[in-house]
Every structure is written in C-alpha cells, then in structure tokens.
Amino acid sequence: MKKKAAEQPFGVKEIARRANVAIATVDRVIHNRPGVSPKTKSKIEAIIRELNYQPNILARRLASRHILRLATVLPKVSSQETDFWTLPVAGIQKAEEEIKQFGVKVEPFYFDLNDRKSFGKVTKQVLKNPVDGILLAPSFIEESVAFIRSCKELNIPYVFINSDIPQQESLCYIGPDLFRSGYQAGQLIRYCTPRNARVLVLNISHEIEDHHHLLRKEEGLRAYFQDTKRPIVKKDIRQTDQASIEKELSKALQQHADVRAIFVTNSRVAAVSRYLEKKGIDKDILLIGYDFTKENVSRLDQGHIDFLICQQPQEQGYRGIMALYQHLVMKVPVEKTHFMPIDIITKENHAFYNCDDHDYC
Amino acid sequence: MKKKAAEQPFGVKEIARRANVAIATVDRVIHNRPGVSPKTKSKIEAIIRELNYQPNILARRLASRHILRLATVLPKVSSQETDFWTLPVAGIQKAEEEIKQFGVKVEPFYFDLNDRKSFGKVTKQVLKNPVDGILLAPSFIEESVAFIRSCKELNIPYVFINSDIPQQESLCYIGPDLFRSGYQAGQLIRYCTPRNARVLVLNISHEIEDHHHLLRKEEGLRAYFQDTKRPIVKKDIRQTDQASIEKELSKALQQHADVRAIFVTNSRVAAVSRYLEKKGIDKDILLIGYDFTKENVSRLDQGHIDFLICQQPQEQGYRGIMALYQHLVMKVPVEKTHFMPIDIITKENHAFYNCDDHDYC
DNA sequence: CTATTTTCCGGGTACGTTACCGAAAGATAG
DNA sequence: CTATCTTTCGGTAACGTACCCGGAAAATAG
Structure with missing residues (x-):
C-alpha cells in the first residue's frame, strides 16, 4: 500500500549541488531574477535543461506567499x-x-x-x-x-x-466554432424537412457586434446547403422584446408562407416558439435555436422547440x-x-446534458 | 499583483497550541492513529471541529512519502x-x-x-x-x-x-444511462423516418453479460415508441465476424423488407453499414449505432452511417x-x-467531438 | 592604494504536514 | 520497592521551494 516515491525528479537541491552553487542562486535563475553573473547563469541553465527540471508545484505553491x-x-x-x-x-x-x-x-x-x-x-x-x-x-x-x-x-x-x-x-x-454549428443546423434541417422546404434564419439582437457573431452561424448554414437549391431567407430583428419579435416574425411568415424550418441564431428561440405555439403552427415548422437556458429547455421539453444547439x-x-x-x-x-x-439537445436527451454539473438530474 | 494570503485557515499548529499538545499528537488524531489517550483525543477533535480544520493538501502531499x-x-x-x-x-x-x-x-x-x-x-x-x-x-x-x-x-x-x-x-x-440512450435513438428514428417505417434492432455480441447491457438500450427504444404502433423487430447475432453478421442481417432483411431504420445497440454498427453499402441500400435505411470508434467515424463521414450515439x-x-x-x-x-x-454524432459534427482530447482536429 | 558602491552569491528560515525517535509518565511484574 | 514493559506524548528532521538578509568579491571612485 505504501512505498517510497520514485526519486527520479531532481530538485533545486540537486541542481545546486551539480553547479556548485547555493540553492538561492538556482532559484534566482529559475525565476529570472537579477543578481547572477552570466557565466553561472548559463551553467545553471544548462544543468536545468540537462536534468529536464520540473519544479514541484506543491512545494512551490506552499512556499509562495502569493495568491x-x-x-x-x-x-x-x-x-x-x-x-x-x-x-x-x-x-x-x-x-x-x-x-x-x-x-x-x-x-x-x-x-x-x-x-x-x-x-x-x-x-x-x-x-x-x-x-x-x-x-x-x-x-x-x-x-x-x-x-x-x-x-x-x-x-x-x-x-x-x-x-x-x-x-x-x-x-x-x-x-x-460558430460556422460549424450553423453547418450542423443545416444537417438537422435536411434530415427533418422535405427537400425543398424553405428555411428562415432569424438573427435577433440589437447589438451590432453580437450580430457579427450571429452572422457566422448563418454562413455555416448556407454553406451546408450550398449545392442544393434549398430556399433560404434571412430576417434581422433588432428589438428583443416579445411583441417586436412577434410582429417581425409574423411579417416574415406572411411573406414566405412556405417556411418549414426556422433557425434562430441565438438563445432567443423561446420567444419564437411562443409565437408559433400561439399560432398553432409549432408542429408544422421545425424550430432550431441555441443555448441551454431554462426557458429554452422548458419549451424543448414541451415540444415547442425541436433542437437546441449547445456548446457546453x-x-x-x-x-x-x-x-x-x-x-x-x-x-x-x-x-x-x-x-x-457541438451538442444537439432534444426533448429526449436534455435531462442528461452535463447533468453532473448542475441540478437537472 | 502580490499579496499575503488570508491567514484564515488554521493548521495543526494552531490546533496544537489551543489543545496544549504537540503537533505530533494532533497529527495522530487526525489520522486516527493509536497512542493518544481518549481524553486528549476528544479534546483535540473538538477543537478540530470548532476550527473547521481543513488540511492543506499541498503540504500533505509534499510531506507524505507515499505514492x-x-x-x-x-x-x-x-x-x-x-x-x-x-x-x-x-x-x-x-x-x-x-x-x-x-x-x-x-x-x-x-x-x-x-x-x-x-x-x-x-x-x-x-x-x-x-x-x-x-x-x-x-x-x-x-x-x-x-x-x-x-x-x-x-x-x-x-x-x-x-x-x-x-x-x-x-x-x-x-x-x-443505457435506457435513455435507446430512448434517444427512438427520437432520431421518429424524426428521420416515415411514421410507420419498420425498425430493426440488432444486438451483436457473443457474451451474455454484455447482452444484458444491450438489452437496456432496446428497452429504451421500445419505450419511446410505446404509444405508437411503430413496427419493431429484434435480431440477436452471436457471431461478431463480418460474414456471420451479413448472413444474419440478410436473413432478417429478407424476412422484413419494410425495414427503414436499423438500431445497432453497440459499436459493431460499422459492419452493418458495410453490408448495406454493398447491397446499395445504405441510403434507404437509416442506420444508428454506438461509439466513436475510428471505423465508425470513418463510415459516418462517408455517409454510410447516419448517427452515432456516444457517451464521451x-x-x-x-x-x-x-x-x-x-x-x-x-x-x-x-x-x-x-x-x-448522450451525444449525437453526425457527419457534420464529429470533427468537433471532444476534439481537444485527441488528434481528430 | 584605500574607500565606497555594485554585483554576486550563500546561509538560513519559512510554508503546513508527515513520521521517526526517544522521553516521560503509568502500569505491571518480580 | 525496583525493574521492565506500555502507553502517551513532545521534539524535530524532512518534503521542495521562495525569499530575506548579510557577507564576500569585484568594480568603480577618490
């Protein structure tokens, strides 16, 4: 059960012995502190390299008074x-x-x-x-x-x-990897919708930087459908309150009645799902969004969202x-x-998503 | 940048001081070693509880000669x-x-x-x-x-x-969680196949214990389709070489020509995919299996397997x-x-599956 | 050449624990 | 009561590193 540790790893002591200097001097070159002549410094450095010296983290933290x-x-x-x-x-x-x-x-x-x-x-x-x-x-x-x-x-x-x-x-x-996650969404849409069903991409955000962030996902999605003639439309929504989202969304769906899949490029997907449920079309339109938020998971669980893409x-x-x-x-x-x-979360597996890190199971 | 650490945590020294004993004695009761009178032992234990003593792991490992x-x-x-x-x-x-x-x-x-x-x-x-x-x-x-x-x-x-x-x-x-992973497979099959397409469950293993292991997955799958009248058939294959698998598989598919999805309950899914490809029916039948093996990933990437279920x-x-x-x-x-x-791996996301832990990216 | 500064270096203590050694009690035997 | 053993405990050297302090050597000044 108990045995002496292998004494393989050399410490400052051994380095000091071989270099014929004091431990403090070795310490100085290890931390690149002044007060060492170039000659002894290079000598010590050579020995350090030779022994492949690995400082003992435990001793280091123990002796260090810093936090x-x-x-x-x-x-x-x-x-x-x-x-x-x-x-x-x-x-x-x-x-x-x-x-x-x-x-x-x-x-x-x-x-x-x-x-x-x-x-x-x-x-x-x-x-x-x-x-x-x-x-x-x-x-x-x-x-x-x-x-x-x-x-x-x-x-x-x-x-x-x-x-x-x-x-x-x-x-x-x-x-x-934003691009790849959009690409992944494309794959899910292809599997779950008819070949030529229209896809609606929704960027819901009022900050421009963030928008750039969302754009990469859209690019990924489009890249997936590159060779096919899948119809894709995009809609930017700049107001993130429920009412504004619904208004814009309603407009978009009116304009494109053949939308069969919606890809929301961030976690605001819950708001979209609420609208679809209200209109009674949540079962007709595949809804994919992002992030493991409480509300998203709840609506995923109720069947109003089909997939959530998460990144741990x-x-x-x-x-x-x-x-x-x-x-x-x-x-x-x-x-x-x-x-x-790139994790694909569904009604079926969400309860097990990193369940050991929080209280979902 | 640098500051004294908060001296909050008390050590053996403080305990010894308060108990009017030597450090060695404190150490003895901490490690429940003999040589301490019941009286002093309980006194020290009380102080340990009172101070909520947390041993310093670094010092402990450093001083300990054990590995x-x-x-x-x-x-x-x-x-x-x-x-x-x-x-x-x-x-x-x-x-x-x-x-x-x-x-x-x-x-x-x-x-x-x-x-x-x-x-x-x-x-x-x-x-x-x-x-x-x-x-x-x-x-x-x-x-x-x-x-x-x-x-x-x-x-x-x-x-x-x-x-x-x-x-x-x-x-x-x-x-x-085997049951839930089978359940998850059910969901994928529902999304990707027509409502009444037949599902074939394949248990490929020659050890009985292992078989029991596979059974839980099948149960999960069946549980998912519980309320629907989805036709499900099961086939146990006891020989794990390619030829035997193909023979048994061919028999099963002949018997049930309407199979549109195959659920392989372990990592032998690659062998199945090879057969389907050979017969030219790999695009007609949804194939789901387990585990991120090299061969599985390769065949997933080539489009011969549709989903792999992995558990990190x-x-x-x-x-x-x-x-x-x-x-x-x-x-x-x-x-x-x-x-x-329960991770769902596809052609699109496999390159990103825990890529930081090995060399796939 | 001596006085002073600067550069360089060694000694030694501390960090919180572990564990060995041996001393002072107490218990038992003769 | 002394001799021996046992129980209980204290002192202390490690573990490997950080870092302060003071001293010798070298460089510079006078």
Whole structure:
C-alpha cells in the first residue's frame, strides 16, 4: 500500500549541488531574477535543461506567499432576456472550488450586454485591482480591443470565452466554432424537412457586434446547403422584446408562407416558439435555436422547440479558469483554441446534458 | 499583483497550541492513529471541529512519502473488433498526467473481452500489487462481483466505468444511462423516418453479460415508441465476424423488407453499414449505432452511417481516475453516479467531438 | 592604494504536514 | 520497592521551494 516515491525528479537541491552553487542562486535563475553573473547563469541553465527540471508545484505553491487573482469579465445574468451566462458562471465557480486550495482566487465582474458603456467602466474597475489573469467575454469588440491593449502592457494574460477576437494574442479562446454549428443546423434541417422546404434564419439582437457573431452561424448554414437549391431567407430583428419579435416574425411568415424550418441564431428561440405555439403552427415548422437556458429547455421539453444547439457553457467557464490556472500555476503551455463540442439537445436527451454539473438530474 | 494570503485557515499548529499538545499528537488524531489517550483525543477533535480544520493538501502531499497507486481493469483494445477502449485509456492517461505531480500513479491491467477467464486472472494479478484504488469495467458480472468482494475486504475503493453493477457499494459509477440512450435513438428514428417505417434492432455480441447491457438500450427504444404502433423487430447475432453478421442481417432483411431504420445497440454498427453499402441500400435505411470508434467515424463521414450515439468515452476514463483522486487525495465526497451526456454524432459534427482530447482536429 | 558602491552569491528560515525517535509518565511484574 | 514493559506524548528532521538578509568579491571612485 505504501512505498517510497520514485526519486527520479531532481530538485533545486540537486541542481545546486551539480553547479556548485547555493540553492538561492538556482532559484534566482529559475525565476529570472537579477543578481547572477552570466557565466553561472548559463551553467545553471544548462544543468536545468540537462536534468529536464520540473519544479514541484506543491512545494512551490506552499512556499509562495502569493495568491493568484483571476478576474472574470462577463455579461450580467439577466433572467428576463436570457440566463445563458448562469452556466459559465457555475463552471467558473466549480473551477475555483477545485483550485482555491492552490492559492487561486476568482473575482467576478459583470457588465450589461445592453449598455456598452458599462463594459468600459467594468474593465477600468478590473485593472484597478491587482490581477494576474483575466477571463473575458469580448461582447463589444472595440472596447475589448482597448481593454486587452492595457492587459498586454501590464503583461496580464487573458482568455476569450464564448466569442473570439482573432489575432489578439490571447492566451487562448474557449467557445464554439460558430460556422460549424450553423453547418450542423443545416444537417438537422435536411434530415427533418422535405427537400425543398424553405428555411428562415432569424438573427435577433440589437447589438451590432453580437450580430457579427450571429452572422457566422448563418454562413455555416448556407454553406451546408450550398449545392442544393434549398430556399433560404434571412430576417434581422433588432428589438428583443416579445411583441417586436412577434410582429417581425409574423411579417416574415406572411411573406414566405412556405417556411418549414426556422433557425434562430441565438438563445432567443423561446420567444419564437411562443409565437408559433400561439399560432398553432409549432408542429408544422421545425424550430432550431441555441443555448441551454431554462426557458429554452422548458419549451424543448414541451415540444415547442425541436433542437437546441449547445456548446457546453458551464464547461467553457470551467476550462477558461483552468486554462489560466494551467498557464499561471502549472506553467504549462495551453492550446490556443478550445472549440467546444457541438451538442444537439432534444426533448429526449436534455435531462442528461452535463447533468453532473448542475441540478437537472 | 502580490499579496499575503488570508491567514484564515488554521493548521495543526494552531490546533496544537489551543489543545496544549504537540503537533505530533494532533497529527495522530487526525489520522486516527493509536497512542493518544481518549481524553486528549476528544479534546483535540473538538477543537478540530470548532476550527473547521481543513488540511492543506499541498503540504500533505509534499510531506507524505507515499505514492497512491491506482489500478485500471479494462478490456484490451482490439483494433479488429472495436477500438472503443482507446479513448477511455486516453482519458485515463490525461488524468494521470495531471495528477502525477500529486503522487498518484496509474497502473493499467487489461483483460480479454472474449475470454472471461482472463478477467479472473487479471484481477488476481491486481490484488497482488499494493493498490489504493481501482477503476473497473465490470464486463463480466459474476467475476466482477467476486473481485469487488475482495476489494471490500481489503478496504480498497473501486469505481465502475461504462457499465454499472447496481447495489455494489462502488465509490461511484461513471458511464451512460443505457435506457435513455435507446430512448434517444427512438427520437432520431421518429424524426428521420416515415411514421410507420419498420425498425430493426440488432444486438451483436457473443457474451451474455454484455447482452444484458444491450438489452437496456432496446428497452429504451421500445419505450419511446410505446404509444405508437411503430413496427419493431429484434435480431440477436452471436457471431461478431463480418460474414456471420451479413448472413444474419440478410436473413432478417429478407424476412422484413419494410425495414427503414436499423438500431445497432453497440459499436459493431460499422459492419452493418458495410453490408448495406454493398447491397446499395445504405441510403434507404437509416442506420444508428454506438461509439466513436475510428471505423465508425470513418463510415459516418462517408455517409454510410447516419448517427452515432456516444457517451464521451475519454471523459469517462478521465473522470473515473479523477473520482478516485478526489476521494483518496482530496478526501471530498464524490457523487454516486456520473451519467455521461448522450451525444449525437453526425457527419457534420464529429470533427468537433471532444476534439481537444485527441488528434481528430 | 584605500574607500565606497555594485554585483554576486550563500546561509538560513519559512510554508503546513508527515513520521521517526526517544522521553516521560503509568502500569505491571518480580 | 525496583525493574521492565506500555502507553502517551513532545521534539524535530524532512518534503521542495521562495525569499530575506548579510557577507564576500569585484568594480568603480577618490
């Protein structure tokens, strides 16, 4: 049951012995601190490479008096519009629970998705505190770019979650591949509707950045039907309240009476389903949308929504924090992109969707 | 950036001080070792409760000279039959990589799924070594029950993976909910075939235990169609080579020419798809099967299989090890069952299925 | 060449636990 | 009552790393 651990891994002590220096000196070169002559420094570095020295994380965290502070910058959870962000937040908390033993602390900051100014205010707030890493949902592109410029100056690593801003040298991106998820929706529609049934794409959002986000999904869908002559129409709805959605939707359906499938490019699909149910046409039109929100799941369960495409939101939060942790504590390189699986949720399987991370089972 | 950690958590030192004893004595009661009088023991225990003492895992692992040995008992990977188990093994390795820093070592043992005697031999082998925890795929029920009886006597915790033996006081079960996955298959079939198209259920396996395993899926499928008058036929195939499968399958299809959907209750679906392709009827019959094996994915990609139902095999391995780790190292209670999500894999999304855990993307 | 600064480095303590060794009690035997 | 064993406990060296402090050597100034 109990045995001595294999003494394979060498420590600073062995390095110091071989280099004929003190442990403190080895420590200095490991942390790239000044006070070491170039000669001894290179000698020690050579030995470190030779022994393939791997610092003992436990001892390191134990001896270190620091605590790592991670900040999350996410949209406020608004139960009225969509509670999508509750799940990433849950994942973040789970991650924090796991690693707080290791001296990591997570401090959440929230901005208002309907108020781009709030984003700037919150990010300014973040940088006032001492922070070692940032998890960011870059909902507003311009403001985000400005923010991460500051981060770069301060040498604070940041990871993007849920939507990406490419070429911004983030530590990594964690979230969906938007194009492929639209492509996936295309496949579901092809399987479940007649060959030439019309498809209606609905982008429901009043923020322009977010809109760009939705566009990629639409592109994916169109790419799937590229070679077929499937009729596809698109409708942008800029007001996200139920009444406006219904009005616009009604107009669109009047104009195209042959619509047999609706692809809502975000989590507002519940509002659409309510309209279809009211009109008694929810069984005639295939309805596909996004995200595992409470309301969406409820309406999926009642049969008013056919498919929900999800991207493991709580896992995104969990991995976002863990990526920072891996980078800052474990000092291991992290992959640049973590595309989440494209999960297809139905009435039948929703109860089992990541059931161990929350209370649905 | 750097600050003193909150000194909130009390350690053994503080406990010793308050109890007017030495640290060693506190350590003795913490580990329930002999050599402490009942009086001082209860006094120390009271203080521990009062302070809500949480041991520092890092210091504990650092100071401990022990290494934890976990054994995995899984089916051998046979590329000929099915390489299903490569993914759980990958997950296990990933977990080991993550926690070997903490003094955990994983030692794999493999048995032959086609030879129940090998199971007994391997498990005997396992108990010869010193082992602190076991991850077990209980493919052979009787033998497994005997094995875990020994484990219980030796007080070694064990977790079941991929298939469960209920009421066996395992630390936990990690794997699919078989019934619900069959139910899910029903839903896919309803969506993708005409209302009264016949469904053929294929159980392809020559081991009886395994068969019982498959039966639950069939039950799920039938449960889905319970109220409808959907015609369903079932065929058991006891020989798993391609020729036997084709012979039996051909017989079944001759007998029921109106079959429009085939539900293969395990990963042998590729063999079926090969037959359908050969006969040129792979486009006429909806084919649903299980598991993300290389061959299955390849044939899914070529359009010969329509859906694969998967249960995150690598995640199962990962979580299995982590559950033991959580229990043995972190000493936190683990949930009794981890039902994995029921993932629906298609030509369109397979490339994104847990792509960060292996090399498919 | 001496005085002062700068550069470089070693000693040593701390982090919270584990676990070994041996000492002081107490119990038992003779 | 002494000798021996047993129970109960305290002191303390590790574990591998971080980091402070002070001292020697080297560089610069005077």
